[in-house]
Amino acid sequence: MSKKMLLVVLALMIAAFVFSAPAWSNDDEREEQKAKMLTDALATMYEKSPDVIIEEIITAKRPKAALPAEKKAIKAINVVGATVIDAADIENIVAPYRNQSLTGEQMQQCADAITALYEKKGYIASYAYIIPEKVSEGILQIMVQEITIGDIEIKGNQYFSNRVIEKKLGIRKGEVFNKKKIQVDIYRVNRHPDRKVHFLIKQGKEPGTVDIALLVKDKWPFHTVFEVDNYGSEAILRKRYKTYVSYNNLTGHDDSLTVKYQRTDAEAHELFDFDYYIPLNDKWKLQLYWMPKKVEDYYYSDNEWKDFEKHARKWYFFFYQSLIEEPGCDLVSSYGFVYKDIHWKQYDQFRAWDRFRALMWSLDYIKKDKMGTTVVMNDLEIGIPGMLDGNDYEDEACSVTGAGGGYKKNMLTVARSQKLFAGIEMLNKARWQLSSHAQPGVNVFSVGGYMGVIDMRGYPRAQAPGDRGYAYTGGFSFPAYFVPRSIPVPFSKAKLYDSLKFFTFFDWATAILKNPGEGGDKSTTLSSAGWGLTFSLPENFSARLDMGWPLRETRGKDGDHCHIWFRVTKGY
Template identity: 25%
Template structure:
């Protein structure tokens, strides 16, 4: 599949949270008239029949007969400025506003605070707190996703008190589908105390077909990669997603690969996904050096994987923090390492059978966004006939079928003055075992270290850093007088670095490698029809690998173009 920069963007950009009914304090004539010399106490109740209209005088401070949150020090700080002070209609309106705001900041998005008619000469005021209960859930603006499908994503029952974290979690879940974006609006319901939820959706036809080119191959199997595929975002109206891609070289005998994934959002808002691939590869004549034209090296590789993803509750201390865990299994089988910069083809297959646990998180802030992904992989070995140590050691004398490793990717996009931005990424891997090529961390190519061939180095452990200074985006079509399409052109300067090592090697082999590069690049897009990436990298470190295969140029272009509809 194309990388994230090539995949369809959301039907609508990210927006702020739900729209709540506004509550402003408006001063009217006579509101400043003093009603009481000193406010002695406040009594909060949940219904009108709990109000003593004759008034009371035996309450000092705050008495809450509704929620525990009204007994917290934080709430006492909110109302303390009113206690011991004169009372007027204006001060009561402000008190009402502050109580509503306190509830909103504590996961109750819609609350009415009513001050009923009562005798307050005793210095005590009763307030009735009415929490908004869900009335109806309605959909608006959607064309390609049914009302029933969208409204079913709200898991709060009719008549249940609205909790903002739950509602926002439901909306975020809806917006995982890239073919739509939904905003939430609270509106007053038909009955007193009810609040309706309006789902305003902007969607697009849930089928995308695309084709493109990128020079992401290698010298063994040809550098050119042509791609064609589709994304179906509402399979049979079930909100499932089906993705498929065919990747091939000009000469399909050298490289051709099929990959597909199927994503199922479950009713309890977990996600089950399956993905698989199959690749046929053949070494290009002469790619392994002189006197190798007659070698007929052909290989094939396959993978079948599954993931079960569980979104996790938000951390109260970190506003906007979202995170999830995924548990899964990978089965891979291959008889070669040609796709990973190697040049070995074996008579027999080796099977990889491993379990995967992933934790991912995202934290936005006023200056940008930080994302984290960590993977923990373990293979017990011996799970099938070709999953034994001897199968692994046919590729690497020091590899075993029983292994573990961990991988981390940390990204930060930082806003800078004048609409510039700084992007940084750290990818690191730790392992005490020798790994096969598909599990190693690879360096070289546009995804890792530009200016080098794809996966010119591999390591069981190590790290890769990428740093980009990005310019403000500009619209070429807008300058040409065409406002129909929101095209974006962005320039960048990059520095890439990688240091990778194998855990155990033969005495005559090099154990670790370091590569680094700098260069310019650009990104151009006309969403959702066109995306172009172009980078040119100059190598800062010479790479001396004397196997006749991975000899690198001093610099190179990395190009990718995707056309979609």
Template identity: 25%
Template sequence: MSHSPCGGQALLLASFGVLVTAISGHAQISLPPAGESGIVEKSLRQSQPEFRPPLEKPPEIVIEDSRSVEDPGAGPTFVVKRIKLEGNTLFSDEDLAPFIDMGDSLKVTLGILNLMANEITHHYVQAGYILTRTFIPAQRIENGVVKILVVEGTLGDIEVFDNERISTEAILDRMQPVRDEKILREQTLTRVLLQMNDALGFEVKTVLKPGSRVGTTDMALKVKETRPYAISLDADNFGSRFTGKLRMGVTAKVGNIFALGDRFSMRAVKSNEDQLFLNLSFDYPINNYGTRVGLSFIYSDFILGDSLAPLLAGGDSALYTLNVTHPFYRSRSAEFYLTLGGEYREFRNSDLFGPTSDDQLADVFLTAGGLFTDAFQARTYYALRLQQGFTEGDLSDPLNSRNLGSGEVLIASLSIKRYQKAFIGKSYFIIRGNFQWANDRVLSADQFAIGGFGSVRGYPLAEFAQDNGLAVSLEYVVPFPFKVALTDNPKMKTLDQLVSFFGFIDHARVYAIDPQPGEVNREITGVGFGIRVNIPPWSPAIPAFSLTTSIGFPEFVKTEPSDRSDHTFYLGGVISY
């Protein structure tokens, strides 16, 4: 909700002025960015409510060991001049020499030799070879030479337990990368388990135990199945005054329909005015190494209201996307993937006089993204996208959405989000950055829009848009300072885990390539504060609830908001089941 000094009279006068302008010269009408179908669709996705993603839950890997602990000083002593290693192929004798250095000779016990063997095992485990075991085999010691046997560990049998909906064959197929390794690495096992646990309603725990064959380790996969679907309802006032500030949305996901890990998603949003948004997508694993193919369809339409209502203007858009994604690296703390895809996008606008624009864009794109953690106790998410268009190259087309704009443009965009511990209690920073560069003038759908929730709070949604731009944000989050239990239920979190306060500063700029009359580079800044409440489900029958409320103030020195408001109040909530 915004406060405007003009009120209803200003809206009436503005509407009358727009209508007079439309009648006197249709070709001269220039809609604000929030009135263009391409920007409407993009800004709606940009302004969706968001919450801090949970940390990656590490897969549970239990290693059962039948060996017993021995006292290093127990047993008789004997002189050892040299230790001979057998069975080591991954590390040379020189690599392992520091763990078995005897000097000229050394008086030892069997317990001391076992400690040396354990050090070698630890070295292998640190390198990720968790199945390796090192033993002192039964032997006759001759000339002071003792043999130590390294069993580098191969995988034996794999058994699956407690699965009902997902077949044993499907689960074993997903373990193929583990079977392919001659000597199993923890990194490979962790990656495969993380990918399997991404499936809705599916979680697997791994138990490794000595195999039935010498030198092997058997694996037991213990499956926990829950409901393979998720539903959430959300509402907020993050929308545009031209298409409806109040928005209600529903998101539904269903998994494991045709194969373990596939996912169908649907999101629909309706504003309190005439705006509708629908997104359907399907994601399918095409091999056992994490490669996925995705299909997506987005449709949106709207009729402009507020001061633009007399124009009877509106628009619609349809986006069709096909992509392939492959994870090249994944661990508990890092991830890297590449996505290659193509899009076909249609954007149409019209008013009371008829069609005003019709863009039909085709492009291919490559995205490199992922996440990483670092020594500063921070977690960073990133995505770099390169997009090349192939259509709408006729600059003289009267139905182009933007003067001298083209669809045959190369666009590079980068998004970064970093959660940085502040080292003051449990507080932390959220640092965001979004950047776009284009090599030529773009059409409306590819402009970089700024303003509103998800960009610069305190300004209207999609206040300005140009070819190139940047938007950065710094947010400081402080959890509730006291640990207060709300109920006697031990599963219910304390107040400091549920409530947090935050303050923010947002800044953004947009730049036009070859500026045309009326096009100006813009720079806006907003500041504000707010509160978030996140209540997780404490039982399967109870949904999770999230609420965020904040107030944003525009910085007037450079640019005054188009609605002349001195602040904007934001309220949004999500119920997830």
């Protein structure tokens, strides 16, 4: 699509952010996004970037000089043409050969060592060779042929333009060919779920070059996903039905738009939002998020006599800066602004409102190795009091005493998944939140349930709210050892053994309130344990079941002892 179309899409979304009519309520959509990002990162093991396909002819035509078998006094060694390797590294190789009498074999060993250095650094097509005419003069002259990139051709793409794919490439025509750099490009291009690219390297049309063909397999970037889970609170009847509609190349600029509709039984909860991403260049990406409607009606739970409702709207933008993006390692710094309106209504009268405007910064580090994955996330939020009709620094209109628009909140997450033996993996995850103010539901360190803020699967969602706190989750996952590896899953190309996994878990957390209120506990510590299973198929189907029991005398606020959590997802 044209640039005009892209500008129209951006203008409409920005206008909607700013001028949408107020709706209202507690929401935690970004927290769920971060939780899903963490879960996906830990569940995905390290995979080597696909090998580059290189024709043998590239290395087959390297010249070999006819050199004397007897020793020859060498008074000088000159290395010519080395531009991409540090001179000090070259000197480390040639120094032992200086001021000596060398056989032809020793001279060739020196040149081969330089070639090996190039290959080690990824310049696998470049090589060093000897000028034999200079040897008779007592000079060992080693020429370095640095093979450069010639033509770059893209083939097979149907839904993504050449320009979109080229923007993901770090390589350029005329630069010295480096396989490691190509592998980084493969990683970046193939991160998109709707395309896969292989690189074919062949002898260039021009001498001293290689040509590169990008062989693309892409698919229609339109998707729908249906999901049902019971991760909601008992106040909204728990079970949530979600529909996602996504287009992953909306205007032809590799941008994506996802529209989500979510509801619960009896319409106790309803949510509608838009999430838009667009890459600005190979290092920066922009996200625009708009939630025009989120409504929760507590009449249908056990609070009929209260007749409480919560209404919310929210929008934010983020600029994502990729500091490291290579196979096995990602480091992303993001900078944003969020606008939140949460209004509380009782008997058709507004009782309180949390109107927060804040600057946000986060740093996400994901490191994968052959034995597992390490994740470190830090999320900082700094409120701006009074901005755009927001709450004052500390405001009595807020839903919680001591809360206000001048808050500062930081959440640190450190996690590691580790391979052990016989298919067993161990998970450890720790979280720590600090806060300057008392926090309402939108920012609370909420302990309870699964895939909320803090997992505590032996208790209902939001069992123990806190302004600050710390938490730990540990556990093990393992294959279904009792299932024969050969049994197929009906209507799928997958094997049952590969699709089914079991896990155990232990959750522990302490939530601390600044203003617990009369008779309330300032600090609450909970722990629970249990087991579960996951079932996933390559046909975009997955299911998860968690069963948790409390390990302390504190009972769940819903009165249940065992809590069962489930999620079923099907994508198209």
